[in-house]
Amino acid sequence: MLIETLVADAFGTNCYVLSAGPGSECVVVDPGIGIAPRLEDLLAERGLKPVAVVLTHGHLDHTFSVSPVCGASDIPAYIHTADRHLLEDPAKGFSANMMSLVGTGLEWTEPDDVQALADGGVIDLAGMRFTVDHAPGHTAGSAMFHTADDEGLYTVTGDVLFRGAIGRTDLPGGSDAAMQHTLRDKVLPLDDATIVLPGHGPSTTIAAERARNPYLKRAAQLDH
Template identity: 45%
Template sequence: MQVITVVSAVFGARCSVLVHDDGSCVVIDAGAGVTDSVLQLVADRDLQPAAVLATHGHVDHTWDAGRLSEALDVPVVLHAADVYRLADPFGTLGLLGSSGSPSHDPSGPLAQAIAATGIDPTSYTAPHRVEPFGGADDARSADTVLELGSLRIVARHAPGHTEGSTLYLVADVAFTGDVLFAGSIGRTDLPGGDDATMQRTLREVVATLPPATVVVPGHGPTSDIATELARNPYLARL
């Protein structure tokens, strides 16, 4: 198994292409502007994509999900609790996404960050083919096993940053999105975030992972659970 990283120019969001030895692959967190690089990678290595996964529904992780889904003819897969964000990516981020009315008007800091990369913030296209898992109203769902091509991925609900935030676990690797970063955690002050829920997720989901688990976050460098338990102040205080 191999993990290939493509970094979006918007907030440095990390797009991961998880590749099985036989060429099956999935794309995790298709941020703004990653489509061309991912399509080139797929073509150059003759990969067989099975899905575009999202660790959560924030648009810096899903901007290109619809475009890639269509180009690769695969579904967008994410927790049911975050599906609603795909239809209104700016409005569901509160003032970070939209500073005016209507809620979907891209006028906030995120739209400005997207525009600064040369991408038109009004060009977003919601995915047409979405396959959710989990329950939209569940406080915490049981693990969902995703069989995608030759890849077996455990989707573990980890709310707090958003209602549907998910860890994707494959062998000894955890794709943590904005739940856990190297030395930090995701913010909980945006719509759908909740600090008490995040603390429970950190205590019951993150801290219980095997220490050798490699952490591939949605932003920034990789780490491992042992290092984060020892050095991350948000885990050390649990």
């Protein structure tokens, strides 16, 4: 699997381009603020053709460029059903202070084709198979996407899990209790060899996070 990463200038959000290799179809994950021009250049350079945009959750720093990216290639956007409303009005997912960081006068249009996903759903895109894992806590509709190839296991975690940290739970739709259950029931059971592609910061592995991430250590102490 070819994994290209573009980091948005605002909020340092990771936008991933996943494909079987140069000159093939691809999937764009979380196109954030100001990412569209660099994404267009990357796609042209690698000869990649997007077939879908996959969103880990509905926060604006992950969805800002979804409509122009989808519109440019006439492709659908996929998001968990519980965050679907954030593509209608992204302000519902941010506090007033956070929205002020994005800027005033935002002209927002949602993509023409939005596919709402459910927990456990499977989508086949660009020769890759993604399993949807509902992982609430950061937002009500946060989701992880699991995929694999001959060389390994990969999980796109969005703002569920970072290297050494997790996503905040104090924004609208967030829940610390839900996040703790997500970490215990959805993250900790993952294979140690799984490569984690987070929404912010460098990649990591489940083994590394199991060993050093204090939030996973806390979640492991939860009673079932």
